[in-house]
Amino acid sequence: MDMNEIREIFFQECEEQLAELETGLLKLNDGDRDPETVNAVFRAVHSIKGGAGAFALDDLVAFAHVFETTLDCVRSGKLEPSQDVLKVMLKSADVLADLTNAARDGGTVDESRSRALVKELEALANGEQPAAHAAPEPVAAKPAVAAAPAPTDSSGFQPIPFSFDDFGGEEEEVLMVAPTYTVTFKPRAELFSKGNEAALLLRDLSRIGEMSIHCHTGDVPTLDRMDPEGSYLSWTISIKTEKGEEGIRSVFEFAEWDCELDIKLAEEAEADDERPMIPVPFDLSLLEDEPAIGDEPHVGMHVEPVVAAAVAAAETATGVMQAAAAASARAEKKEAPAASAAAQANAANAANAAGQTIRVDLDRVDRLINLVGELVINQAMLSQSVIENDNNGTSSINMGLEELQQLTREIQDSVMAIRAQPVKPVFQRMARTVREIADITGKSVRLITEGENTEVDKTVIDKLAEPLTHMIRNAVDHGLEMPEKRIAAGKNPEGTVRLTAKHRSGRIVIELTDDGAGINREKVRQKAIDNDLITADANLSDEEIDNLIFHAGFSTADKVSDLSGRGVGMDVVKRSIQALGGRISIQSKPGQGSTFSMSLPLTLAVLDGMVVTVAGQTLVVPLTAIVETLQPEAAAIHSFGATQRLISIRNSFCPLVDVGRILNFRAQQANPVEGVALLVESEGGGQRALMVDAIQGQRQVVIKSLEANYMHVPGIAAATILGDGRVALILDVDAVVGASRGQSLRQEMSLAS
Amino acid sequence: MSYVVKNLSQGSRELIAFRIGNQEFCVSIMSVREIRGWTPATKMPHSPAYMMGVLNLRGAVLPIVDLAARLGMRPAEPTPRHVIIVAQVGRKIVGLLVDAVSDILTVTDENIQPVPEVSSEIERQFARGILAIDKRMICLVELEGLFPDHESEAA
Known part of the structure; x- marks a missing residue:
């Protein structure tokens, strides 16, 4: 094991300690006065300091030491962990995290910030300390900053x-x-x-x-x-x-x-x-x-x-x-x-008491997941061929196969569970975001998290942080009102942002609720008109207006602030959620706040798809994209211009897109009446009716990369292997819809459909 | 690895020879992973004409190239008698559809004659030499020349 590996382990542990630290501080913030909590917080800082000393990360050691000194005062009861004290502590935890990151990845930390915090911490520590240290010369914090950790570090033994x-x-x-x-x-x-x-x-x-x-x-x-x-x-x-x-x-x-x-x-x-x-x-x-x-x-x-x-x-x-x-x-x-x-x-x-864990390289887990995916496919193929070749269905082979099927399914679930991680780390990061934005905007915000232990695939977690940060920023910056306004509205001056996660029918649902003013529909509408997103006389329902905020280039903030208002907010959020195979929706009540709910797949390795036939080819359409399926009637099809055709669905017109034509599987547009239309919702909120020849069924498919051995194919998101061993392509709905309207049409496209 | 080193030190190398139409080609045996029979491939949209589609190779998605079409000859009409050579090209694995695999050759560098000056661009792109064995002419193909990295990563 070389030094780099040890260093890597140290930083991994640091992350855990930082999480521990934050959890503890938040507990204290909620009024927990259990000495064990204080000890846990102290230990976390202490371990980071100790490890950092061994790697000669002086900045980190120095800051951790001051932090520790102050925490020690809390531990020994000299300092009452009041809200104000904890505010400083939480900020210090953030800086400590920054310093740790800077130590790992290089880069710099805002020195003025950490220096200011060091002063605050020292003030806190000294504020109540002098009495205790009256007898010896005041050696308390300052000289010890540099001296204390040195003799105890590894070299000292x-x-x-x-x-x-x-x-x-x-x-x-x-x-x-x-x-x-x-x-x-x-x-x-x-x-x-x-x-x-x-x-x-x-x-x-x-x-x-x-x-x-x-x-x-x-x-x-x-x-x-x-x-x-x-x-x-x-x-x-x-x-x-x-x-x-x-x-x-x-x-x-x-x-x-x-x-x-x-x-x-x-x-x-x-x-x-x-x-x-x-x-x-x-x-x-x-x-x-x-x-x-x-x-x-x-x-x-x-x-x-x-x-x-x-x-x-x-x-x-x-x-x-x-x-x-x-x-x-x-x-x-x-x-x-x-x-x-x-x-x-x-x-x-x-x-044993703490629950044993091991660190495993993610690649190894992925390889295992891939292999199990193969196993599942192979098992399906085997069952199929046995059923085809077996006339009397009661043979012992069939019995064995059934058991095999159960076993493989169980193995798949267990393996998927390895990758599953609680959403806690992301939620904790959000706590920090809330603190920072509350600070900058001068609002008083309380973040309540629920269901932090809900587990979801690690890749989903990793990709969740960015959209969530955006949304939290929006919620605090735009959603919540200033304290004075809240008092005027008869609300608690402290705003509440609630972040919850739960499992629901094989997906994870994450909800972000604020008790702010809700969406100002009049303003949103006006803005949309100003930005030419809708026409001035467009008749939109409340829900449609709410959904306008997911449009690119849309921002209701009157002025661009540091935090949000650059117009890269909600459309980016929506796109990244969709890229994860998820959906996002919004409910808002004026004066009472808004709720964003995201529904995400538990894993990115498998996908619920609808297996369809297009021009003799089998394709898989992600189920998340499909709103409804319908059998078009001749009367509902209307020609529009030279080549375009629209389908009328409950009195609204929706462009028909022939998938086979877009993918170049056939030269002529198919007759819509002979096929099935899949009503899909794509990026940008517009609906399209995708024409396919037939629906074969619904099933969970294991996602296979096309890029690994080939290259990205326009209109195709990935591939999968079906039960018969054949490769089927997974349709990239957004790309197909995009191709159907062409790049130049994109600007004209609006919710007006 | 040691196998390669040994071969190089002796100055000889092994090649797999295969047939397309009435011409013979060969590739280094080190780039060949396996040889398997033809099964219908899943067609890919917006792909070049020589791209036959993708196959399931024990869970990996394997693109199949009609080597005849790629070399500018008449496209193959695959039958179960056709053969797919699964080869490693760069970091990717591709399947090459050929009519049949004919031989495994052990040759030294002296056996390989330079490619004569021809006007066609496509031959120059992949041909790395010509072997004369038993009065047959076998063209040594360099797969990296056929599937340069930038093409596969163009997306």
Whole structure:
């Protein structure tokens, strides 16, 4: 594994941590005061900082550190996580995400923004902190920014042999230049199970100042009652350091949750010497489980005689290091041998609890999905040929085939489920969008998300983010009113945007609702007339007016803002949703808000299609495009000009498009009465009646790329393989409709049909 | 891979020879994936005349080219006796419809004669040499010349 791979993993984890961070902050924002939530938030920032330190991403480390310091204040209860505080925190989370992205992909971050936030964070941290830090010089945040993470990062753990021989009893003669702290450190069993080791922590601690250590062995039980993976020792450390409490904490920063740590400024206390323990010279190297250490000079360990059997064993061990048998070594310092075993066991337990996951390359999953697609096709072909060749339908082959069919279907579902991911990450990104736009527009907005765990294919998720962002922007920028207006209308000054996802009949439905003013139909209509989208006397229903906003070049914003109003909004949204095989619709009630609902397929690998025949060829028309099918009657067909023909459907006229002619499958237009018309809705909202010869049926097809071995064919979206093993082409409805009206006709085309 | 290296070091290479009409052609065996019988292909709209359509090759969509038409000869009228040579061209896989596969040849570079000066553009595009074997003339075809990358990626 080279450095790049490790880096990649780090950034993947960062993404997870950032999501965790945001979830936690939002929970806090909703009034959750569970300390575990605060801890989770803290841990997320902390892990990012730790990892970033290892990769020397200084910007990230510096910012994460300040953030962490402030979060620590929240954690310790010094800072009340009020709405205002959380606003800053959420912004900081955004900047942290930006910095992470910048570190991964290069690029720059708006420095002024992060610097301003650093100031705000520091202000928050210091605002309530001075009281706590009165005694030592104010070392709080600033110097620690650079210094704190350094000693704990990966490079810090080189085993340097050292002893505390000198510490005998000479504390008095040292001048008290630096403040002395008394640190009580009592590791819990989890500390060892996570692979931390007390000896290494103490050794690190010794690096930041002169110290003396006292080991409390009073809790060590007798051998027969001892849990080899338990933790029985604790230490009292008296340390002289200029780094302050901050510096000491930073040594324990990766172990803090798994131990009892108490740091006190102890100058006076020490002078009084009221400590119950007598200073004992103590060789830390004994903690090591390596026989080599036995060669080094070490001093004997004096333990209080209260301890019985275990300590006797311990004394033997200290006297003759080489003879330290497994049992006595364990009795003396369980952590070293126990740590590794316990770490494994507990790691496994922890993993079980959290639900095991593995990271798999997407390509591999795709290959599997492809193969299963083949399997399904092959199974269908096999069934078909068995049925054709088998006269008595009760044979055991038929039974077996049925089971095979069920199995393959189950395999297909399971494999598809691998690609399915909850929509949560996208929704979380939207939370950020809402915050940013609310900030810029000066509106107060609350985003409520529902059904974040609804799962959908990863490709759909990836392509969902952009249209959703557009829509959220529109909802906040255009949909919601300014707070004053809302108060005037008798609404809550805080606007609500609701984003929901749910499964409905094999598709995912995503709805975006705002409680704003709704669509101003008069304005939309006027705008459409101004832009020549409709004629001034066109008679449109409310729904048709609402749908005008999906037209290219349409924007009702009076002036172009940073956010929206460039006229690339809803038409782009509609197109990208349609490209995903989805549909979008809008309901709006004046004064009460609008709802956009999108219905998307759960996967892009399969498609619901209508299998049709055109000029002897089998084609598949995506079901999402078809509005209705009908058998044209001769009376409903009207010639229009030299070649055009219109079909009248419930008193509206719709152009007839002969698919076979467009695709050049036949030279002459077919007789519409002999075929079937598929009424389709295409990009731009216009309806067309596509003429095909016959409908074979409806089925789910596996999408195959044509471009892989050939090239893009106009009018054809992709290919698929039918049950008989033949390739069938999937019609690109938009392209066919586009070809039917020609490029020059495009501008004239409007909703007027 | 080692197989290729060995062949190159000996200066010899293997070619698959096939027949279209009364002419013989050959392509490097390394570009041939498999050989299969003709089954009706699905027609493609707006495709060049030599494009016969697409076939299902174990789940992949395989475009079929009528090599006779592509080489400017009379288009083939495929029967079940026709053969499709599945070949790798660049990064893509195409099926070449030919009348029959006739031989596997092992030749060295000395066996390959240069293409004589001919006026036709199309022959110059694909012909990389001529082999004289048993008084037969076999034309060495370079598939990359027939299906240059820019054509397939024109879309």
